[in-house]
Amino acid sequence: MNTRNEQDGAIYVGALLFGMVINMFNSFSELSMMINRLPMLYKQRDLLFHPAWTFTLPSFLLKVPISILESVVWMAITYYTIGYAPEASKFFKQFLLVFLTQQMAAGFFRLIAGLCRTMVIANTGGALTLLLVFLLGGFIVPKPLGKPQAVISEEAAEELEANYVGTEEEPRLRRPKSGKDSFPSLFTADAINSKEIEIQRMSSQTNPNGMSQNDSSLDATIGVAPKRGMVLPFTPLAMSFDTVNYYVDMPPEMNAQGVAEDRLQLLRGVTSSFRPGVLTALMGVSGAGKTTLMDVLAGRKIGGYIEGDIRISGFPKVQETFARIFGYCEQNDIHSPQVTVKESLIYSAFLRLPEEVSNEEKMVLCEVPYVLFQTSYYTLIVYAMVGFQWTTAKFLWFFFVNFFSFLYFTYYGMMTVSITPNHQIAAVFAAAFYTIFNLFSGFFHSKTVAWTVYELILSQYGDIEDTIKAPGIVPDPTVKSYIKDQYGYESNFMGPIAGVLVRFAAFFAFMFAYCIKILNFQTR
Numbered sequence: 077m078n079t080r081n082e083q084d085g086a087i088y089v090g091a092l093l094f095g096m097v098i099n100m101f102n103s104f105s106e107l108s109m110m111i112n113r114l115p116m117l118y119k120q121r122d123l124l125f126h127p128a129w130t131f132t133l134p135s136f137l138l139k140v141p142i143s144i145l146e147s148v149v150w151m152a153i154t155y156y157t158i159g160y161a162p163e164a165s166k167f168f169k170q171f172l173l174v175f176l177t178q179q180m181a182a183g184f185f186r187l188i189a190g191l192c193r194t195m196v197i198a199n200t201g202g203a204l205t206l207l208l209v210f211l212l213g214g215f216i217v218p219k220p221l222g223k224p225q226a227v228i229s230e231e232a233a234e235e236l237e238a239n240y241v242g243t244e245e246e247p248r249l250r251r252p253k254s255g256k257d258s259f260p261s262l263f264t265a266d267a268i269n270s271k272e273i274e275i276q277r278m279s280s281q282t283n284p285n286g287m288s289q290n291d292s293s294l295d296a297t298i299g300v301a302p303k304r305g306m307v308l309p310f311t312p313l314a315m316s317f318d319t320v321n322y323y324v325d326m327p328p329e330m331n332a333q334g335v336a337e338d339r340l341q342l343l344r345g346v347t348s349s350f351r352p353g354v355l356t357a358l359m360g361v362s363g364a365g366k367t368t369l370m371d372v373l374a375g376r377k378i379g380g381y382i383e384g385d386i387r388i389s390g391f392p393k394v395q396e397t398f399a400r401i402f403g404y405c406e407q408n409d410i411h412s413p414q415v416t417v418k419e420s421l422i423y424s425a426f427l428r429l430p431e432e433v434s435n436e437e438k439m440v441l442c443e444v445p446y447v448l449f450q451t452s453y454y455t456l457i458v459y460a461m462v463g464f465q466w467t468t469a470k471f472l473w474f475f476f477v478n479f480f481s482f483l484y485f486t487y488y489g490m491m492t493v494s495i496t497p498n499h500q501i502a503a504v505f506a507a508a509f510y511t512i513f514n515l516f517s518g519f520f521h522s523k524t525v526a527w528t529v530y531e532l533i534l535s536q537y538g539d540i541e542d543t544i545k546a547p548g549i550v551p552d553p554t555v556k557s558y559i560k561d562q563y564g565y566e567s568n569f570m571g572p573i574a575g576v577l578v579r580f581a582a583f584f585a586f587m588f589a590y591c592i593k594i595l596n597f598q599t600r
Contacts, residue, residue, distance in 0.1 A: 079159075081548060091158050095150070098511055099174055100206065102146065103181035107198045110135070110189035132186075139182050147175045153512065312352030313389045313401065315373065320346040320384035322372050339381065342368050346384075374404040421446055439592070440585045443486055451479040464536050473535035473570070480577040481528045487584035494591035527580070530565060531573045538567035 079085075113131075120126045151171050160166065185202055192198035322343035326335060343365055350356050358366050371377050373386065375395045386393040415423070425442035426435070455475045464470060489506055496502040513525045540555035549558075559565045 083547070088158070088160075091154075095154065095174070096177060097210070099146075099150065099177045100181040100209075103178055103185050104202065104206075106182050106185040107189050107202055108195060110186050111193065111195055111198060114189070114193060135186065136183070139179070143175055143178045143182070146178065147171055150174060314349060314351050315393075316349035316387050316390075317373060318347045318385045320369070320372065320382070320386065322368060322377070322383075323381040324379065342380075343372065370404070374402070375399065376404070434589075437589065439490070440487070440589055443483070443490075447479065447482045447486055451475060451482055454478060454482075470536055474532070476574065477528060477531045477535065477577065480574075480581050484577065484581040484584050487581055487588055491584050491588040491591065494588045495595060527573055527576050531570060531577065533559060533563070534565055534567060534570050534573070538565065538570070 113135075117128070117131045120131075121128055148171075151167070151174065155167055155170065156162070160170065184205070188202045188205065189198050192201050320343055321341060323339040323341050326338055326340050330340070346369055348356075358369070360366050368377075372382055375398060388398065421442045422439060425439075452475075455471075455478055459471060459474055464474065488509075489502075492502045492506040492509075496505055537555050537559055543552040543554055544558060546553055546558060553561065556567060560567070
């Protein structure tokens, strides 16, 4: 990298910060590994088989050689490639810092795993504490510089300022603004929040007798302990139904067999209630009418005749309002809950594509509509929010670059699965190369992400002749010349880059289809 000015130095600082983040997150896997080992530790500890240090010490020692290997690989890939100081002493100093950072992060995540003991809490706690480490590390929120200034009384300040009355010198004392002047929006926001809270209290739902349904003071008055549990972002409602009957027209086949009634009764005098926080099981033999009752209560039955009283928290049920506040999951799903959207597309491709298309080509082709859908909504949202120029050519170029970038990343992930024996190794392999792609996205044009960035910048700014203010450049350069001089991006190079992106997607797709057929790890 260049070493011309402070801006180039900021890039080096960014590379150092990126390396610290990657090496700290590299130890995030210690959470899951440690939590999986905890049951065995507690079992041996409770049975007095082994003390706890016999578990923690091997975990630390076994991590050391792995961490050394990871540090060597990281330094070999990044140090001289980025352009850090060539002295051997500085190389080994950074190597030591990388190694110690990994050890610190590994111990940190082991501590979180031991305290949280479940993956859900550990993931939340680990991400939160890591965020605090980055936030308070002195880079995102910089440490204040300069010496603390003296604080004197108002009377002493007036005496000192009296000596400078009538002179042209600037005042040497600064009075801090009052909280009223400095933070008007804070107090305004507090007042608005207090007003909203009061309105919510006054507008709480009441029953026909005028008593609040959510007021806990009544329970306290009669000696009932207040309810505890999760605070829901909505008001729980109850459902009650009394003497519900449901009829359908008598089938002609039954009339032909001598049945004289005009209607067939499927539900007869059903009465019950569903209360918030109470799990209710509706049980019965097959054909007893369980699904029919739920469909009637949910308003899913558009035919037939319904009798009875159905109420929501004491009020008569109105289907239009009911449909907005209730959710109903039917018994039979259109799609299997055990498969993802992607797997559903693959299954549909195997059923619909002709026999001439090989199985490998069907796993590749089914990705295209899935990625096309992702690219469509991503492009519409991002292009509008960023505020790019609304021209047809630039919009289509933006869509084209994003589509093939998503496509080659998708095919790259599929390729890593096809060349590795299991998904754990595939995840490690893919994560390592994703990190390298991001790190060198602006340094080497031979990397895939660099071509994507190249094409995106050229497609949106490569033809703009407006001048901009750039530090250290006189006269003011145009956007087109600035991109060429600072990054080396040629505006007439868009066509070859587009071909490169297409070839990346085709290469990864071919490697996936070839490796899934030849290596065949999944079958073995």
